[in-house]
Every structure is written in structure tokens, then in C-alpha cells.
Amino acid sequence: MEFSTLLYALAFAGPFIRTRHRVLARLAEEYGPIASFGTSTTRVLIVVSSPAAAREALAENDAGLADRFMPDSARALSHNSGSPLFLPSSDPLWKQYRVIINGHITSGRSLELSRHVRERHARQLAEHLKASSGRPVTVGVHMLGTVLNVVSSILFSRDDVVDLGVQGAHVLKDLLVELTAVSTKSNISDALPFLAPLDLFGLRRSFSKCLARLYKFLDEEFIEPRLASGETHHGDVLDVVLAQYAKSQLTRSDITKFFTDIFIAGSESSSLTVQWAMAQLLRHPDKMKKVQGELTVKLGTKKDSVEESDLDKLPYLHAVVKETMRLHPVAPLVPRVAISDGVSLGGFSVPVGTGVAINLWAVGRDPASWPRPEEFVPERFLGDQALDFRGSDFAFKPFGAGRRVCPGMGLAARFVPLLLASTLHKIKWSLPDGMAPQDVDLMDNYRTVLDLATPLRAVPLSTD
Numbered sequence: 398m399e400f401s402t403l404l405y406a407l408a409f410a411g412p413f414i415r416t417r418h419r420v421l422a423r424l425a426e427e428y429g430p431i432a433s434f435g436t437s438t439t440r441v442l443i444v445v446s447s448p449a450a451a452r453e454a455l456a457e458n459d460a461g462l463a464d465r466f467m468p469d470s471a472r473a474l475s476h477n478s479g480s481p482l483f484l485p486s487s488d489p490l491w492k493q494y495r496v497i498i499n500g501h502i503t504s505g506r507s508l509e510l511s512r513h514v515r516e517r518h519a520r521q522l523a524e525h526l527k528a529s530s531g532r533p534v535t536v537g538v539h540m541l542g543t544v545l546n547v548v549s550s551i552l553f554s555r556d557d558v559v560d561l562g563v564q565g566a567h568v569l570k571d572l573l574v575e576l577t578a579v580s581t582k583s584n585i586s587d588a589l590p591f592l593a594p595l596d597l598f599g600l601r602r603s604f605s606k607c608l609a610r611l612y613k614f615l616d617e618e619f620i621e622p623r624l625a626s627g628e629t630h631h632g633d634v635l636d637v638v639l640a641q642y643a644k645s646q647l648t649r650s651d652i653t654k655f656f657t658d659i660f661i662a663g664s665e666s667s668s669l670t671v672q673w674a675m676a677q678l679l680r681h682p683d684k685m686k687k688v689q690g691e692l693t694v695k696l697g698t699k700k701d702s703v704e705e706s707d708l709d710k711l712p713y714l715h716a717v718v719k720e721t722m723r724l725h726p727v728a729p730l731v732p733r734v735a736i737s738d739g740v741s742l743g744g745f746s747v748p749v750g751t752g753v754a755i756n757l758w759a760v761g762r763d764p765a766s767w768p769r770p771e772e773f774v775p776e777r778f779l780g781d782q783a784l785d786f787r788g789s790d791f792a793f794k795p796f797g798a799g800r801r802v803c804p805g806m807g808l809a810a811r812f813v814p815l816l817l818a819s820t821l822h823k824i825k826w827s828l829p830d831g832m833a834p835q836d837v838d839l840m841d842n843y844r845t846v847l848d849l850a851t852p853l854r855a856v857p858l859s860t861d
């Protein structure tokens with residue numbers, strides 16, 4: 398373990414902010430897979446960068462690291478007091494939220510009930526892409542629009558939030574992207590918490606403004622109209638939380654904060670994973686050919702659209718998704734904080750209040766676990782021994798682990814492969830403007846989620 402204020406500043410300020418995961422991975426090569434940055438005057442941050450160290454943090458110290466490290470921006474509008482992402486795991490409200498998500502979004506029964514919603518939107522996505530046949534599209538715009546429609550359908554029975562036919566600004570999409578961008582900016586209050594009340598960089602104020610607009614959108618668009626209507630039989634998540642509100646088990650502001658976090662955590666994560674998969678496939682035409690060949694052979698040419706029951710027949714497609722998540726984990730730095738005595742990492746005791754970031758980006762590229770770690774090789778996820786997100790190997794944990802593991806994993810594990818399969822089924826893809834495969838930019842841009850530095854543009858060609 399090493400202590401250095403300079404390195405701390407390097408990792409958390411200025412030009413390195415957008416490559417924070419890469420800077421920390423490089424520092425781990427020098428200082429080891431469990432490295433500590435900061436001094437007695439700054440907050441200390443321990444960065445965990447290997448599968449063995451990730452196991453130590455997420456499994457062996459699950460209880461002691463069960464809270465999320467809270468950036469100062471999360472305190473804007475007291476968001477943290479009702480946030481599934483930031484509430485302490487000991488808080489009864491956090492447990493109540495997890496029960497709602499597990500019971501009404503990702504349980505086997507609820508996933509089955511929402512299957513037709515995902516299939517319908519995946520079909521519409523394919524139709525829109527086919528309608529753009531021969532013209533370049535920005536892949537992410539269609540993906541995020543589709544994901545937002547599915548999420549709002551599951552939450553509010555509203556699946557017309559984003560019109561895929563209309564390009565350009567959309568309030569929900571834009572606010573979500575803006576929120577993650579603001580929360581990624583370096584903030585002196587996070588390194589020196591005693592300065593937080595001054596909000597020297599104005600980030601809490603910026604975050605508050607953005608958050609207030611998102612609250613207003615969710616309230617006016619979905620929550621208030623339902624409350625005013627008094628209807629309770631939509632069979633969606635809003636029904637469930639309003640029933641708890643009627644029994645005073647949730648406050649009105651808890652409801653808005655809950656839905657805010659579900660959109661923040663559940664939307665871009667899924668759409669970016671599909672975009673990264675498409676970027677890798679366009680960069681590797683041999684893999685594109687293989688995955689499309691599998692779709693043609695297993696689904697035939699007569700089938701119009703992909704259904705979730707088809708996904709079991711597509712092992713190579715699943716391998717592409719997993720290899721994408723290994724190389725481009727959309728949540729590359731999982732932030733936790735030590736909340737009790739007895740936390741120990743690498744033989745060192747970790748004081749209460751210390752931040753711990755698990756660098757999933759570095760873990761996924763650990764050379765001891767992954768031969769040719771920088772290469773896109775979906776084949777490594779084929780066969781009986783292939784790793785899965787639910788497995789016990791900490792070399793592959795794109796959804797995190799322990800009691801704070803992503804509660805949306807079951808939904809994403811169905812939805813992401815369905816979106817990718819629908820994007821590739823009966824649609825050939827090429828690159829615009831004379832671009833060659835090696836011109837596809839795989840550089841990333843860290844803004845809490847791992848975005849593509851250059852938005853992916855490609856040309857769909859319907860084979861119908």
C-alpha cells in the first residue's frame with residue numbers, strides 16, 4: 398500500500414477525469430492490486446484492481462463495505478435520504494426498495510409478465526433500423542430511446558416516452574446524460590469533506606438544478622397524473638409504490654427519488670452495453686459474421702422478429718455480450734465505503750469512512766485471469782467452464798457482488814441480448830463515409846458510466 402497526495406490529485410482532477418479507470422489501472426500496475434491514495438488531510442481512497450482483491454472487497458468484506466461511497470453531489474436536494482443507490486444498507490427504506498425491485502421488476506414472475514413489453518420494443522427498434530436502411534444512424538440514440546420506453550413501460554405502463562422516429566433532444570434522455578456528466582466532474586468536496594458546505598466548485602448546485610428538472614418531469618409526466626386519477630390496477634411498479642404510499646410506508650418524495658434512481662441506474666447501463674457490443678462487432682467483421690450466421694441458422698429466415706425464447710439457442714450472441722461486459726463494464730468503478738471496524742484488505746486494516754473503489758475495468762483485463770486481455774475474443778465465454786455473471790469467479794463481475802449487487806441483473810441479462818439480437822437479425826451493418834473496421838473508435842469516456850468517446854454511427858441494411 399502506498400500513500401501519495403500527488404497521485405490522488407492526478408487520479409481525481411483535471412485532464413484525467415475522463416480516463417479515471419485507466420489512470421487507476423495504470424497506478425495499480427505500479428503500486429499493486431490494492432493501493433491506497435490520500436493523506437491524513439484528504440479522504441483516503443483504496444483502489445482494488447484484481448479478481449482476488451475484488452473477492453476480498455466484495456465477498457469477504459461484504460458487510461463492512463456494504464454502503465456506497467457518496468459523492469457530495471448525491472446530497473443535492475437531500476437526494477441521498479431516499480435513494481436506492483446511496484441509502485445505507487442498514488436503512489429499512491433501502492431494504493424496502495430492494496424488495497420492490499426484486500419482487501416487481503426482476504422476479505421470475507415479473508420478468509415473464511414484462512416479456513411482451515421487451516419483445517414489442519425490440520421489434521420496433523428493428524423496424525426503425527430497417528426503415529433507415531442504407532442511411533447512417535447514431536446507434537446509441539435508438540438504443541437509449543428503446544431502453545427508456547421499456548423501463549417506463551415496466552414502471553408506469555407508458556411506452557411512448559421516446560418517439561424513435563423523431564431524432565434530436567428529448568428531456569428524459571438529455572437529463573440522464575447530464576446528471577451522470579455533472580456527477581463525474583472532480584469535486585474538491587469529495588477529497589476534502591470539510592470543504593463540502595462551501596460547494597466551492599458549484600457542483601452540488603449544478604446537480605440540484607438538473608435533479609430538480611428530472612424530479613419535475615417524473616412527477617408531472619407519470620406520478621401526479623396517476624395519483625389524481627386514483628386508478629390502481631395497471632399492474633405496474635407505480636401501482637405497488639402508490640399502495641405503499643397509501644399505507645404511509647413511503648413518502649411522496651421517496652417515490653420520486655426511487656424512480657429517479659431506477660432511471661439513472663437502469664437505462665444507460667443497458668443501452669451502452671449494446672452500443673459497445675456493436676462497436677466491437679463492426680471493428681471485428683469475422684465476429685460479426687459469426688454472430689449473424691448463428692442468428693440465421695438458429696432462427697431461420699422466415700421469423701420476423703426475435704423473441705426471448707429464441708435466446709437460449711444463441712450461445713455465441715451471449716458470449717459476445719459477456720466479452721463486451723468484460724472489456725467495457727458500464728459501471729467501471731464500483732464505489733463503496735468502510736462502515737465498520739474489522740475491514741481488512743491485503744492484510745491492512747481499513748479505517749471506517751475510507752472509500753473503496755473496485756475497478757471492474759482493470760479486473761476484466763487482469764492478465765493473470767484473461768489470456769490476451771485486450772483482445773475481443775467472445776470464444777473465451779463458450780463451453781461448459783464459461784464464466785457467468787452469477788458465478789463465483791471474481792474475474793467477471795460486471796454487475797458487482799454482495800448485498801449491493803445490481804438488483805437489475807436479471808432484467809439486463811434478458812434485455813441486453815434481446816436488443817443485440819434484434820439489432821442484428823435480418824439487418825446487415827456497414828460503416829459510413831468509407832470508414833474501415835480499424836477506424837471504429839473504441840476509446841471510452843468515463844462519466845460515472847463508461848460511454849464511447851466517439852458516438853457510434855453505422856449503416857443498417859435490411860435483408861427482408
Ligand code: HEM
Nearest residue numbers: 482662663666667670728795796797798801802803805809
Ligand atoms: C447492463 C446492464 C447493467 C449493468 C452492467 C449494471 C451494473 C451495476 C453495478 C456494477 C452496480 C453496483 C453493484 C455493487 O455495488 O456491487 C449496479 C447497481 C445498481 N443497479 Fe445496475 N446494472 C445494469 C442494469 C440495471 C438495471 C436494468 C437496473 C434497474 C432495475 C439497475 C439498477 C441498479 C440499482 C438500483 C443499483 C444500486 C444497488 C444498491 O446500491 O443497492 N441496473 N448496477
